[in-house]
Each structure stands twice: as C-alpha cells, then as structure tokens.
Amino acid sequence: MRLKWLVPVIYIFFLLLPIYWLVNMSLKTNEEILSVFSLWPQNLTFDNYRVIFTDKSWYSGYINSMIYVSINVVISVTFALPAAYAFSRYSFVGDKHLFFWLLTNRMAPPAVFALPFFQLYSSIGLFDSHIAVALAHCLFNLPLAVWILEGFMSGIPKEIDETAFVDGYSWPRFFVKIFIPNIASGIGVTAFFCFMFSWVELLLARTLTSVNAKPISAIMTRTVSASGLDWGVLAAAGALTILPGALVIWFVRNHIAKGFALGRV
Amino acid sequence: MIAKQVNQKAWFMVLPVFLIVAFSAVIPLMTVVNYSVQDTFGNNVFFWVGFDWFRDLIHSERFHQAFLRQLLFSGIILAIEVPLGIAIALTMPKKGWGVPLCLVNMALPLLIPWNVVGTIWQIFGRVDIGLLGHTLAALGIDYNYTQDPIAAWLTVIVMDIWHWTSLVVLLCYAGLCSIPDAYYQAARIDGASRWAIFRYIQLPKMHRVLLIAILLRFMDSFMIYTEPFVVTGGGPGNSTTFLSIDLVKLAIGQFDLGNAAAMSLVYFLIILLCSWIFYTVMSNVGEESSPKGGA
Numbered sequence: 001m002r003l004k005w006l007v008p009v010i011y012i013f014f015l016l017l018p019i020y021w022l023v024n025m026s027l028k029t030n031e032e033i034l035s036v037f038s039l040w041p042q043n044l045t046f047d048n049y050r051v052i053f054t055d056k057s058w059y060s061g062y063i064n065s066m067i068y069v070s071i072n073v074v075i076s077v078t079f080a081l082p083a084a085y086a087f088s089r090y091s092f093v094g095d096k097h098l099f100f101w102l103l104t105n106r107m108a109p110p111a112v113f114a115l116p117f118f119q120l121y122s123s124i125g126l127f128d129s130h131i132a133v134a135l136a137h138c139l140f141n142l143p144l145a146v147w148i149l150e151g152f153m154s155g156i157p158k159e160i161d162e163t164a165f166v167d168g169y170s171w172p173r174f175f176v177k178i179f180i181p182n183i184a185s186g187i188g189v190t191a192f193f194c195f196m197f198s199w200v201e202l203l204l205a206r207t208l209t210s211v212n213a214k215p216i217s218a219i220m221t222r223t224v225s226a227s228g229l230d231w232g233v234l235a236a237a238g239a240l241t242i243l244p245g246a247l248v249i250w251f252v253r254n255h256i257a258k259g260f261a262l263g264r265v
Numbered sequence: 266m267i268a269k270q271v272n273q274k275a276w277f278m279v280l281p282v283f284l285i286v287a288f289s290a291v292i293p294l295m296t297v298v299n300y301s302v303q304d305t306f307g308n309n310v311f312f313w314v315g316f317d318w319f320r321d322l323i324h325s326e327r328f329h330q331a332f333l334r335q336l337l338f339s340g341i342i343l344a345i346e347v348p349l350g351i352a353i354a355l356t357m358p359k360k361g362w363g364v365p366l367c368l369v370n371m372a373l374p375l376l377i378p379w380n381v382v383g384t385i386w387q388i389f390g391r392v393d394i395g396l397l398g399h400t401l402a403a404l405g406i407d408y409n410y411t412q413d414p415i416a417a418w419l420t421v422i423v424m425d426i427w428h429w430t431s432l433v434v435l436l437c438y439a440g441l442c443s444i445p446d447a448y449y450q451a452a453r454i455d456g457a458s459r460w461a462i463f464r465y466i467q468l469p470k471m472h473r474v475l476l477i478a479i480l481l482r483f484m485d486s487f488m489i490y491t492e493p494f495v496v497t498g499g500g501p502g503n504s505t506t507f508l509s510i511d512l513v514k515l516a517i518g519q520f521d522l523g524n525a526a527a528m529s530l531v532y533f534l535i536i537l538l539c540s541w542i543f544y545t546v547m548s549n550v551g552e553e554s555s556p557k558g559g560a
Contacts, residue, residue: 004356005356005358005363007352007353007356008353008356008357008358008363008367008371011353011371011430011434012367012370012371014427015370015371015373015374015427015431016370016373017389017396018385018386018389018396018397018427019373019374019377019385021385021388021389021395021396022384022385022388022389025388025394033394034393034394037394037399039396075285079281079282079285080282082278082279082281083278083279083281083282085278086275086276086278086279087279089269089270089275090269090270090271090272090275091269091270091271091272092271092272092273092274092275092276092279093273093276095275098279098283099544100540100541100544102282102286103540103543103544104536104537104540105286105289105290107484107536107539107540107543108290108533108536109487109488109490109508109509109512109532109533109536110488110490110509111488111490111508111509111510111512111513111516111529111532112297112512112529112532112533113289113290113293114513114516114517115516115517115522115525116292116293116294116296116297117289117293118517119296120292120293120296135285135288135289136289138285138286138289139286139289139290142282142285142286143286146282196375196376199376199378200376200377200378200379201378201379202378202379202380202491203490203491203513207517217378217379217380217381220380220381220384231388231394234384234388235388238381238384238385241377241378241381242373242376242377242381245373245376245377246373246376249369249372249373249376250365250369253365253368253369253372254368256368256372256375256435257435257436257438257439257474258439260375260432260435260436260481261436261439261474261477261478261481262547264477264547
C-alpha cells in the first residue's frame with residue numbers, strides 16, 4: 001500500500017480543478033476567454049475584479065449578503081444558547097418532541113417555503129429587507145445552532161454547573177462567566193456553520209428580495225440569464241464568493257465533521 | 266446516561282427559539298395547507314375543494330416522473346458517494362502535515378454558495394470555454410449537456426459528487442480517528458488481513474457516522490434545487506427536473522397554487538418521515554456512545 005497517498009491527492013486535484021478554472025477565467029479578458037483556449041491567462045488582467053469593486057450594483061450584493069448573514073448568525077447563536085442549555089441539562093414536558101420538530105425544520109425543503117414566505121413577508125411589509133432574509137434563514141439555522149450547541153454542551157460535565165451553584169453563582173452570572181468560556185470553541189463552530197448555511201442558500205434569499213437587499217448570488221444568476229455574457233466578471237464574482245469560506249475554514253478544520261453531523265459525532 | 270433534572274421552567278429558555286421557528290415554519294405551512302384544499306377563480310375568492318388537488322397529484326404523470334427522477338438521482342449519488350467517501354477516508358493520513366491540508370482542501374467545495382457551484386460546473390462543462398467540455402470534445406467525445414439528456418445527467422451527478430463526497434469523507438474520517446491504536450496492534454498480532462481489519466474493526470466503528478452521512482446525503486439530495494437549476498435549468502426538456510425544481514416551476518412560475526400546495530405537503534411528509542428515521546438513529550447513537558452501550 002505504498003501508493004496509498006495517491007488517492008487523496010487525486011481526489012483533491014479533482015476538487016480543485018474546477019475552482020482553478022473559475023479563477024483562471026476571472027483573470028482573463030472576455031476576448032481571450034472566447035477566442036483562445038489556454039490553461040493559464042496569457043494577458044493577466046484584474047479588470048474583472050475592478051468592475052466588481054467599482055460598480056455599485058455588483059459590490060452592493062456582497063454588502064447585502066454580509067448584512068443578512070451577520071444578522072442571522074447573531075440571532076441564531078444568541079437564542080440558541082439558552083435553548084441548547086435547556087435541552088442538554090433539563091428534561092421538561094415535550095422536550096423530545098420539540099427537539100424533533102426543530103430537526104424537521106432543518107430538513108425542510110426551501111422550495112416548499114418559497115411562495116408562502118414571499119406572501120408572509122410581503123403582507124407584513126418586510127419584503128426586500130435584510131431582516132426578512134435573516135429571519136427566513138432562521139428556519140433552518142436556529143435548529144442547526146441548537147443541535148450543534150447541544151452536542152457541545154453535553155460534552156461539558158454537569159459537575160461544573162453544580163459546583164458553581166454551590167459557590168453561590170446566580171444562573172445568568174454562571175452562564176456568562178463560567179459556561180460560555182467553557183464552550184467557546186463550540187460557539188465558534190456554531191457561528192461558522194450558521195454563517196455558512198446562510199451564505200450558500202440562494203432560493204429563499206432570491207425569492208424575498210428585489211432591489212435593496214438583493215444578495216450577490218442572485219445578482220450573479222441575473223447575469224447568467226442575460227444574453228451577451230460577461231464571462232470574466234461572472235467568474236470573478238464567483239471566485240469572490242468562495243473567499244469568505246476559504247478564509248475561515250482553517251479555524252474549524254477539526255470540527256467540520258461535528259458541525260455537518262449536527263453536533264453528533 | 267445520567268437522568269436529567271426535571272425542570273419545567275426550562276421552557277422559558279426554549280421559548281424564544283420556539284416562537285421564531287414557529288413564525289417561520291407554522292404560518293407558511295398553514296398557508297400551504299389552506300391552498301391545498303381550496304381553489305380560486307381570481308380576485309382572492311377561494312372555495313373549498315376538499316382533497317381534489319391531492320387526487321390530481323396522485324394521478325399526475327408529471328409528479329410521478331419528477332418523483333422517479335428524484336429517487337433515481339438520490340439513489341445514484343448515494344451509490345457512488347458512500348463507497349467513494351469510505352475509500353478516500355481510509356487512505357487519508359492519520360497524522361502529520363497532510364492532515365490539515367486534506368481537511369481544508371476537502372471541505373472547500375462544501376463552503377461554496379450553491380449557485381456558484383452550479384456556475385463553476387456550467388462553465389467547466391461548456392464545450393467552447395470549459396476545460397472539461399473542451400477536453401472531451403478534443404478527444405472526439407460528443408458531449409453537450411444543454412442538448413443531450415444523458416450528458417446533462419452525467420454533469421449533474423459528477424457535480425454532486427464533487428460538491429458533497431467530502432461530507433461522507435469527513436464524517437468517516439472522524440469515525441476512523443476514534444479507533445484506538447491498540448485495536449490495530451491486536452489485529453497485527455493476530456495476523457488479520459487488510460479486509461478483516463476493515464470488516465471487523467473499521468466498519469463497525471464507522472457505522473454510526475456512516476448512517477448519519479447516508480441520511481444527510483439522502484435528504485439533502487432529495488431537496489436539491491439550486492445546483493441543477495443553474496446548470497441545466499431542469500432541461501433539456503424535463504430530463505433533470507427534480508422535485509424541488511418542479512415545485513418552484515408550479516408555484517412561482519405558473520402560480521398554480523392548489524397543485525403546488527398539495528405537492529408541497531406530500532413532499533414535506535416524505536421529508537418528515539426521513540427526519541424521523543434520522544432522529545431515531547441519532548438518539549440511538551447518543552445512547553450507544555455512552556460507556557454502557559455496546560458496538
């Protein structure tokens with residue numbers, strides 16, 4: 001089995017090839033993309049990126065996405081913390097049913113919710129706002145946050161709680177001063193996964209926005225369907241959306257499996 | 266498992282989550298239920314039609330085909346991704362500088378926005394400007410995913426393998442890392458073959474994470490929308506119109522509310538059943554991993 005290392009190497013090569021092609025295209029001019037077939041840019045150009053950073057209709061998409069993703073992460077983590085604590089430490093009427101019901105929402109197909117969400121948020125006047133998308137994404141991110149945090153919290157021995165209460169800590173003080181520092185890495189991982197699933201989702205974000213809160217991914221699809229495509233700019237926009245995930249992935253590399261398994265590995 | 270303390274006040278900690286999720290889940294779902302039993306001639310006047318929409322749906326050729334396509338798609342990608350994922354996890358390095366390198370690179374496709382995944386493959390497969398399409402054309406293979414259903418299916422399947430196999434790999438790898446070295450040493454002393462080690466040590470240790478991986482992959486592939494929509498738009502013809510794509514076409518494209526609502530509910534019930542299986546498996550995992558449990 002001396003050639004064992006070849007398998008992951010080939011697999012990673014297969015994973016990186018399409019991404020390389022996208023980045024490669026983003027550094028070419030449109031003429032070059034359409035006329036010459038080359039494995040690397042012949043005339044290196046950063047014009048495509050310049051277009052995105054100077055044209056408001058492009059860069060506002062990134063800002064919109066960032067705003068609703070941030071709101072969503074804050075809501076998800078803040079509300080999920082006490083709930084996850086309750087699920088991991090106490091038993092109460094309906095706890096198992098509630099926990100299961102939360103899971104079904106994580107698993108719900110967004111396609112089922114697209115139209116009712118559109119009508120709901122239009123009727124309460126939140127259509128095309130960042131908060132609408134953030135709330136809609138809570139549908140699957142809040143349950144996800146509760147599940148992951150519950151997994152991390154159950155790994156903390158109960159004695160820590162009990163010692164603190166014996167020492168005279170009130171619950172809120174104990175939670176903030178002792179418990180949260182103990183699960184800091186869990187909170188980081190949860191925030192990362194909420195960020196990620198809100199960032200990669202398109203269907204709901206596109207359905208709930210038209211102009212003011214339009215996410216970058218929706219702006220991209222508009223360009224795809226237009227005739228006379230600007231392939232270079234499209235590739236540059238795509239490459240930029242990969243960047244945030246690629247930057248933070250290093251910090252959660254050891255917890256990725258746990259996060260994807262909803263805190264259950 | 267240590268018995269948890271009974272505390273009804275814990276409901277107050279859960280209440281905010283309950284309210285927010287209920288707002289986003291129950292109200293829209295009730296809207297869907299409403300539409301599924303009513304019909305309209307416009308002007309917002311609705312009348313009761315009972316279960317007509319469901320009866321239509323059950324006899325609808327279009328729904329049957331979308332459903333079968335969906336099952337076929339989920340079946341194919343599970344049959345490929347799971348063995349492939351196990352094989353890659355088994356060959357990944359256990360220590361050294363290769364570990365973070367593998368983890369980070371393999372997780373990369375999981376973090377790309379779904380429509381960008383679609384865009385990447387749409388470009389990659391094009392005969393005129395894509396590396397894959399161009400190479401295949403140069404080799405004399407007739408490949409055009411916008412006109413040939415087989416090519417479209419192949420593209421969508423390869424794209425999903427590219428996108429999600431890493432999930433199976435990462436979960437299996439986490440399971441493999443939990444096997445103590447002593448197991449392997451014992452196996453070596455007994456002179457166990459490579460296959461015996463896999464069959465009697467590694468597979469049993471992986472079976473829980475593997476179950477999680479299979480269920481997650483099944484459910485996520487069952488509601489796939491964005492990636493094939495961007496690449497093929499459900500075409501050519503209807504050949505890659507999966508359940509979600511068909512549903513969005515019905516609801517938002519044709520605004521055919523009754524049919525769409527009935528379809529949504531049936532779709533949701535299928536997912537509910539899968540979630541229940543998932544939950545049961547997860548709960549058993551929790552119990553088995555406690556010191557008392559076997560495996």
